[in-house]
Amino acid sequence: MVKFDPNWYNKFVQSTNEKDLLVNKISDILAGKPHKSCLEIGLGTSPYFAQKLSQNFVRYLVVECRIVEELLPSDIELLNDDWENVQLGEKFDVIIASHVIYYFKNKKSATEKIFSALNNGGRVIFVMNGKESDYGLLKSFFSKLVNEPYKFTYDELLEILKEREIKEYTLPSEIRFSSFDELFDTLRLSFDNYPNEYQKLKPQIIEYFKKNIRGGKFIIDQKIIEIQK
Ligand SMILES: C[S@@+](CC[C@H](N)C(=O)[O-])C[C@H]1O[C@@H](n2cnc3c(N)ncnc32)[C@H](O)[C@@H]1O
Numbered sequence: 326m327v328k329f330d331p332n333w334y335n336k337f338v339q340s341t342n343e344k345d346l347l348v349n350k351i352s353d354i355l356a357g358k359p360h361k362s363c364l365e366i367g368l369g370t371s372p373y374f375a376q377k378l379s380q381n382f383v384r385y386l387v388v389e390c391r392i393v394e395e396l397l398p399s400d401i402e403l404l405n406d407d408w409e410n411v412q413l414g415e416k417f418d419v420i421i422a423s424h425v426i427y428y429f430k431n432k433k434s435a436t437e438k439i440f441s442a443l444n445n446g447g448r449v450i451f452v453m454n455g456k457e458s459d460y461g462l463l464k465s466f467f468s469k470l471v472n473e474p475y476k477f478t479y480d481e482l483l484e485i486l487k488e489r490e491i492k493e494y495t496l497p498s499e500i501r502f503s504s505f506d507e508l509f510d511t512l513r514l515s516f517d518n519y520p521n522e523y524q525k526l527k528p529q530i531i532e533y534f535k536k537n538i539r540g541g542k543f544i545i546d547q548k549i550i551e552i553q554k
Pocket residue numbers: 329334366367368369370373388389390391406407408409422423424425428429452
């Protein structure tokens with residue numbers, strides 16, 4: 326089971342332009358389209374999306390399974406619960422599931438539940454890491470080191486969505502770092518399904534960075550999948 330670590334997440338978020346890119350793109354996607362209510366699944370540690378997007382909605386609900394100690398703006402409702410278990414009994418015009426799919430125990434049924442909670446004509450926005458660029462190559466390298474085939478969540482989600490009409494956007498985001506040691510720490514979040522192996526394999530991973538990562542930037546392709554019901 327993959328466990329979300331808020332400290333690793335905070336370290337990651339401080340080092341990337343990813344959240345700004347995503348919020349701006351999601352705002353563009355939703356602009357001019359009628360919507361009253363939004364459900365966001367998986368907050369993280371700060372309302373990056375809600376802060377900017379909530380003003381466009383009458384109701385903005387976040388479902389987050391960890392205990393949230395951070396203060397949220399008053400127009401954002403928080404439901405402390407697990408998406409895979411919660412019973413909502415209402416539907417939404419927009420559902421945002423950003424970088425949360427990795428953590429679902431049953432990705433297929435959690436995704437189907439998202440479509441059940443969507444009003445007809447409503448939109449769901451999924452966000453996850455793509456499998457190209459530096460991120461994809463590092464994941465493939467790591468999977469060889471641990472001798473296990475790696476299944477990208479991107480591929481798993483596309484398989485689940487194969488009967489649906491999707492729109493896909495790719496936004497390359499950058500991780501900044503001043504040393505490969507720092508980059509290694511920043512990327513710990515992306516290996517939260519193999520925390521011990523990641524730490525143990527640090528020398529090999531640092532060697533990989535030295536050979537393959539140029540220009541002080543590590544690129545992750547952000548994949549946004551938009552689907553209208
Ligand atoms: C990597 S963070 C992503 C946060 C934010 N959406 C973003 O894109 O930066 C994943 C968040 O999803 C939450 N989460 C994981 N599984 C969940 C579930 N089954 N139901 C609700 N929240 C979940 C974690 O606790 C964490 O806050």
